[in-house]
Amino acid sequence: MDFHVLTLFPEMIENTVQTSITGRAIKNGRISLHTVNIRDFADNKHSRVDDYPYGGGAGMVMQAEPVYQAYQSVKRKTLKPRCIYLTPQGKVFNQTMAEEFALEEELVFLCGHYEGIDERVLEEIVTDYVSIGDYVLTGGELAACVMIDAVSRFVPGVLNNEESSQFESMQDNLLEYPHYTRPESWRGKNVPAVLLTGNHTKIEEWRLGESYKRTKERRPDLKAKNRPVTAAYFSPTEGTKKAVELLVEHLTQNPQYLDLTRRKLRREKKIFSAQELLVAAAPVYGGQLPVLENELFSNLKGNHTPCVIMAAYGNRHFDDTLAQMKKILEDRGFVCIGAIAPIIPHVYSDQLGKGRPNEKDEVIFKKFAVLIKKRIEEGEKQGFISVQVPGKAIPDKKTKKVLPQFLDKEKCIGCQVCVQRCPVYAISKETLEIDEEKCISCMRCALLCKKKARTFHYSKIQEHLEKDFFVPREIEFF
Numbered sequence: 107m108d109f110h111v112l113t114l115f116p117e118m119i120e121n122t123v124q125t126s127i128t129g130r131a132i133k134n135g136r137i138s139l140h141t142v143n144i145r146d147f148a149d150n151k152h153s154r155v156d157d158y159p160y161g162g163g164a165g166m167v168m169q170a171e172p173v174y175q176a177y178q179s180v181k182r183k184t185l186k187p188r189c190i191y192l193t194p195q196g197k198v199f200n201q202t203m204a205e206e207f208a209l210e211e212e213l214v215f216l217c218g219h220y221e222g223i224d225e226r227v228l229e230e231i232v233t234d235y236v237s238i239g240d241y242v243l244t245g246g247e248l249a250a251c252v253m254i255d256a257v258s259r260f261v262p263g264v265l266n267n268e269e270s271s272q273f274e275s276m277q278d279n280l281l282e283y284p285h286y287t288r289p290e291s292w293r294g295k296n297v298p299a300v301l302l303t304g305n306h307t308k309i310e311e312w313r314l315g316e317s318y319k320r321t322k323e324r325r326p327d328l329k330a331k332n333r334p335v336t337a338a339y340f341s342p343t344e345g346t347k348k349a350v351e352l353l354v355e356h357l358t359q360n361p362q363y364l365d366l367t368r369r370k371l372r373r374e375k376k377i378f379s380a381q382e383l384l385v386a387a388a389p390v391y392g393g394q395l396p397v398l399e400n401e402l403f404s405n406l407k408g409n410h411t412p413c414v415i416m417a418a419y420g421n422r423h424f425d426d427t428l429a430q431m432k433k434i435l436e437d438r439g440f441v442c443i444g445a446i447a448p449i450i451p452h453v454y455s456d457q458l459g460k461g462r463p464n465e466k467d468e469v470i471f472k473k474f475a476v477l478i479k480k481r482i483e484e485g486e487k488q489g490f491i492s493v494q495v496p497g498k499a500i501p502d503k504k505t506k507k508v509l510p511q512f513l514d515k516e517k518c519i520g521c522q523v524c525v526q527r528c529p530v531y532a533i534s535k536e537t538l539e540i541d542e543e544k545c546i547s548c549m550r551c552a553l554l555c556k557k558k559a560r561t562f563h564y565s566k567i568q569e570h571l572e573k574d575f576f577v578p579r580e581i582e583f584f
């Protein structure tokens with residue numbers, strides 16, 4: 107990440123940013139800092155860059171041309187980098203904005219002084235007006251340093267493992283739990299006993315509880331914004347599960363998972379409040395949701411609950427799946443605020459979707475997660491907006507085609523894993539035969555069988571898929 111700062115006091119920026127963790131990040135090349143002294147572009151021998159305001163009044167105004175020239179002098183890598191003007195009139199900076207700015211390759215900061223900067227140059231170059239809080243500083247420099255620090259923390263490699271593995275509570279609108287170090291007893295005050303037990307599950311539970319307590323006491327405004335995230339997924343071969351896990355870890359530190367591959371959990375009703383977020387994920391089967399005994403997600407009920415939908419597919423297309431999911435969930439009280447269609451390995455081909463989601467996909471998940479956080483922040487103020495997705499909400503009915511399959515009785519040891527873990531209970535406990543009415547050809551039984559006793563015959567489909575859909579697709583999101 108390259109930071110460019112247009113300022114009258116470059117040393118103020120350099121001294122601050124070149125210190126501590128950001129200083130280390132500059133040395134190891136994770137970020138770079140370039141300051142531009144606006145005074146170098148003054149057009150008079152006194153190097154003055156300010157003048158009296160038209161219309162009269164107190165204070166001086168920074169002139170347009172030196173600021174414009176300073177901006178033009180920035181050696182940019184990108185065509186039109188975002189240019190942030192630090193001003194108490196801007197949008198108040200927060201953690202989601204820091205995360206969003208960190209997705210850029212470079213940023214330009216413009217620091218004002220005196221009463222401000224001539225409006226005409228601001229209109230020309232500024233993309234974002236940002237304030238660091240409702241108070242007035244003598245100039246934008248300290249605000250720029252605050253932003254550079256907070257943005258840098260999100261740049262990969264700036265924090266070391268220990269620093270980044272810290273409980274990133276702000277992500278969930280929670281304050282950090284209290285910390286203690288040696289001695290165990292200090293002036294008669296003891297370290298909480300749970301921290302000495304070595305029981306990590308208990309310690310995590312205690313820390314989360316303290317975070318809630320502390321946020322409620324000290325920042326009730328933040329507590330009101332805390333939003334538990336549940337990811338409900340159907341994933342017979344775990345491709346969808348992996349993709350949803352990768353997405354959800356960018357949304358919360360503390361996800362709850364609901365595995366709807368398990369029929370038992372599909373039968374349990376679950377109600378979500380308006381204060382939660384549901385992430386619903388399913389694989390695409392022939393362009394639609396898998397056909398189960400009951401419609402997938404029909405056990406979930408929202409109460410104007412925002413939800414994000416994911417249709418994971420094996421590089422052919424997601425067709426109607428997102429539209430179908432959106433309708434099912436919105437009919438059940440959810441508001442679909444975002445949708446994504448990642449590519450996962452195809453069950454009928456080891457070539458299609460191979461290695462997906464990959465590193466490039468992860469960057470897209472990160473971008474999508476930031477977009478969702480922004481939509482949640484907006485939605486909390488103005489109400490959630492339902493997103494438009496392509497496809498038919500009620501897809502055409504398809505005639506069911508079941509793959510020919512075979513059980514090698516020589517290899518089978520009768521362990522019953524296939525029986526127990528079939529998501530639609532299609533396998534007879536007694537005969538181990540597959541009921542073709544119920545089978546969804548998901549391949550879970552074949553993949554779970556340690557003895558490789560089950561085979562499905564899909565070479566024709568595989569041939570066609572690999573011929574027509576070989577070119578890797580990009581993730582789409584809405």
Ligand code: ADE
Nearest residue numbers: 192193194237238243249
């Ligand atoms: N310049 C002066 N005050 C400021 C503030 N609160 N935030 C950002 N820039 C500023």
